[in-house]
Amino acid sequence: MEGDTIIEVKDLSVNFYTNLRCNKALRNVSFNLKKGRILGFVGESGCGKSVTANSIMRLLPELSRIENGSITFNSDKGPIRIDKLPKNGSEIRKLRGSDIAMIFQDPMTALNPVFTVGYQLNEMLLTHTDMSKKEATKKSIELLADMGVPAPEERFYEYPHEYSGGMRQRAMIAMAMACEPKVLLADEPTTALDVTIQAQIFELMLKLRDEKQMAMMLITHDMGVIAEMADDVVVMYMGNVVESGDAVEVLTNPIHPYTKALLDSIPVLGRGKNQKLEPIKGSTPDPFDRPKGCQFAPRCDYATQICLEEMPKEVLFNKDHKVCCFRCKEFNNGK
Amino acid sequence: MRKKSLSKKMDTLLYKENKGLLKSSNKSRVLRKILANKLAVVGAIIFILMVILCYGAPLFTDYSPTAIDLRNRLVPPNSTHILGTDKIGHDMWARILYGGRISIFIGFGSAVGAALIGVSLGTYAGYRGGMLDSVVMKFSEIMMSFPQIILVSIIVAITGQSLWNLIFIFILTGWPGMYRMARSQMLSIREEEYIQALQAFGIKKSIIAFKHMLPNAIGPIFVNITLSTAMFILQESSLSFLGLGVPMEVATWGNIINVAQDLTILREALWVWLPAGIVITVFVMAINFIGDGLRDAADPTQVG
Amino acid sequence: MLNYILRKLLGLIPMTLIISFMMFVGIELMPGDAVDYLIPPDALSTVSAEELDAMRLELGLKDPFLVRYGNWLVDLVHGDFGYSIQSGVPVKDLLAKTIPATLELSIAALIFSTIFGSFLGVISALHKGSIGDNTLTVFGMVGVAIPQFLFGLIMILLFVFKLNWLPVGGRMFPGNTQFYQRLNHLILPAVTLGLSMAAGVMRYSRSSLLDSLNKDYIKTARSKGLSEWRVNLIHGLRVAMTPVVVLVGFRLPMLIGGSVVIEQVFQWPGVGQLFVKSIRSQNTPVFMMIAFFDVIVVLLSSILVDVVTALLDPRVKLS
Secondary structure (H helix, E strand, O other), rough: OOOEEEEEEEEEEEOOOOOOOOOEEEEEEEEEEEOOOOOEEEOOOOEEEEEEHHHHHHHOOOEEEEEEEEEEEEOOOEEEEEHHHHOOOHHHHHHHHOOEEEOOOHHHHHHOOOOOHHHHHHHHHHHHHOOOOHHHHHHHHHHHHHHHOOHHHOOOOOHHHHOOOOHHHHHHHHHHHOOOOOOEEEEOOOOOOOOHHHHHHHHHHOOOOHHHEEEEEEEEEOHHHHHHHHOOEEEOOEEEEEEEEEEHHHHHOOOOOHHHHHHHHOOOOOOOOOOOOOOOOOOOOOOOOOOOOOOOOOHOOOHHHHHHHHOOOOEEEOOOEEEEEOOOHHHHHHH | OOOHHHHHHHHHOOOHHOOOOHHHHHHHHHHHHHHHHHHHHHHHHHHHHHHHHOOOOHHHOOOOOOOOOOOOOOOOOOOOOOOEEEEOOOHOOOOOOHHHHHHHOOOOOOOHHHHHHHHHHHHHHHHOOHHHHHHHHHHHHHHHOOOOHHHHHHHHHHHHHOOHHHHHHHHHHHHHHHHHHHHHHHHHHHHHHHHHHHHOOOOHHHHHHHHHHHHHHHHHHHHHHHHHHHHHHHHHHHHHOOOOOOOOOOOOOHHHHHHOOOOHHHHOHHHHHHHEEEEEEHHHHHHHHHHHHHHHHHHHOOOO | HHHHHHHHHHHHHHHHHHHHHHHHHHHHHOOOHHHHHHHHHHHOOOHHHHHHHHHHHHOOOOOOOOHHHHHHHHHHHHHHOOOOOOOEEEEEHHHHHHHHHHHHHHHHHHHHHHHHHHHHHHHHHHHHOOOHHHHHHHHHHHHHHHOOOHHHHHHHHHHHHHHOOOOOOOOOOOOOOOHHHHHHHHHHHHHHHHHHHHHHHHHHHHHHHHHHHHHHHHHHHHOOOOHOOOOHHHHHHHHHHHHHHHHHHHHHHHHHHHHHHHHHHOOOOHHHHHHHHHHHHOOOHHHHHHHHHHHHHHHHHHHHHHHHHHHHHHOOOOO
């Protein structure tokens, strides 16, 4: 059913242990992925969006660990605690590709250069279904056609470097969709593409959402993409969720100072060349030397003493609109 | 089992981080990186020790490498001769120490010589391009297609065997490799924007090449010099072993092992040839450690 | 592809001409000539200068340089490889006897080192940081540092003298021409040559595989739910293979030329030994033919490396 939660993430915390230091990359991240809805994740580079998606797929690098929290996948057979599964074990491998699929930012490096696109597509089908190679080839060609790749019968036998950027991403999406997954995680799928191609890819994704009732997680650093594509949105900063809720609601009524600042820093078409752009003052802190308390406090115009000392808890506003800020009630009342 | 120990290491790091114990390391990041590459440090220490031992040989032995003592032939290691003596009474310890001077000099000198020629040519020709570049490229291709052993044999037969001739030969066979490496570095740096800016300022090509581009390529060049030194030492020892290298009167590490072709010596008098062989191996290993360490340090993508 | 090969083969010709010319020049520059080495020193006093001169004339050594080079080329094209000045035996026969010996040794060492070295390198990479990996790394570092001849001497000491398992040198006992009978002679030199090469192959394949496993497409492969062995060996290794193959390709000429040392240590009657003898006695015909074939092997192997790289990596375009 649309609106059913298919992946529930609660209080997820992830640490990275590289360079002999400990980087607390994610702190208490919570959100729900729902069927037939696109959940947009937005935030600056390094805020933890990709880490979140990788955690769901258990694709985190070796020197990292899920410290606490839970990731629950509501499959046909009941809820599965993904965070408890062994890292590359057979259970998670069954889920990957067939129930939860992921597409990545740069399709050129994400596809193996020495195998044909068709081979890599077939791999997906042959691993998760009982199809023979012939059947898989036929299905792969169909998939390529569905995703809008021209001349799929020839393209099937070509290598990734012989495709254009947009086609490569389409092929990646075809690969991800091959086994009709219930969830699609898209990590900045159009950042490496031209804007016109971007529009086509998004059209494709919307079609998939509507036709297959897929749950989608769309990671981006572009507010415009959120505005266009997301049904719900999560705003992240330095590993924390600062605001989340219905996309229209959050964009028109931002409460967290960071969300507001993000929206203010975007040039608006139509306001002319003299419009004032307000960059966010300061810069993101060193991940190894994080501020105590609210991560945004050092840059926040409204920070108070408690903001600098303690981490704010999530506060629920109307319906789904949640904010992590000590002063959010005041801001809302100020509207 | 490894997963458990990994988990424990992470717990320790987490604990330390929470206590704020790890913060100050940031300033000595470079030092930390160098020290973290323990092998390179070990290599450097061994290298320095051996250089000191060889070039300060009179301090470490009373014997001369050429002094014959026919009364003490093929004596196994004892209190007067630390490594024993060979067939005509040479003290082996002295031969190894003094021989080391020659071997190290040949190895390092050839590497530096080849680098000087190869890098200068590579920098200028590579940057300049055009006719000069094609000619030198073609020439280096010919030199590289020349089977090494053949080139060496011919030149040794022409010029006779001597220390300097050997260095000359090594430089002759070594420069094409350095040239190509320097050239490929130049080709990639040439496309960088700051080079184009310098050109726009009208600065002379040779100055751009040597003053601005070369310092940026220096990392791989140094790595190459260290690895070439190791290669040349190995080659010298092979040639000397065959009798085609430094003439037998002058002790080098390779020369010393030459006598092992006599099966009696091989079997019965290990002290005569084995120590020199071990010395070569250890020295080359030390150089390789240093070279690997330099390569890791110069590569910014390497994370601890 | 075929075009490329043909073009490159044609390009070989000017290269070989230039190099063979340079070698001929080199021999020219060497002091003395073949006649000097034909007469043993003590007998030299009994031979008059005129007789030496007559010998030179007969051997064609008095002809001008270019004429001699030209003659050599013409003969070569006609398949006449000349005669050894020392023994009068046709060079072709000498080569026919020695090349198989060297090939046997080289191919055995090549196969051994490639398979053994890559296998160990892959295992090392997949178990990075384990005790096994660290041990192999140490062995690898020793293996590339130890001079080949030293390793050979140590092997001989160990297996021939201390353990008495294997014969001391040469290719076979007289009369034992069957392969399985000669095997005990082949083992030691082949393993020596093979092991010392394997060290380099192991280190290189390890770092190549680690590089490959760091790439994005490995993550994609995992995200498809593929099994670990498929991710590592099919996706990771396949890409990592190319640089290793290039390395082995560049080692090919070394096997012909580098075997000089091993053949000396093990008294293996191959081309290497023949070459050393011919240099020492200024035996031009023999020397030139060996050098010539050596050059051809070098040039051919570089073409081979290009072709194999293009076959393995679809991104490579042969220009």
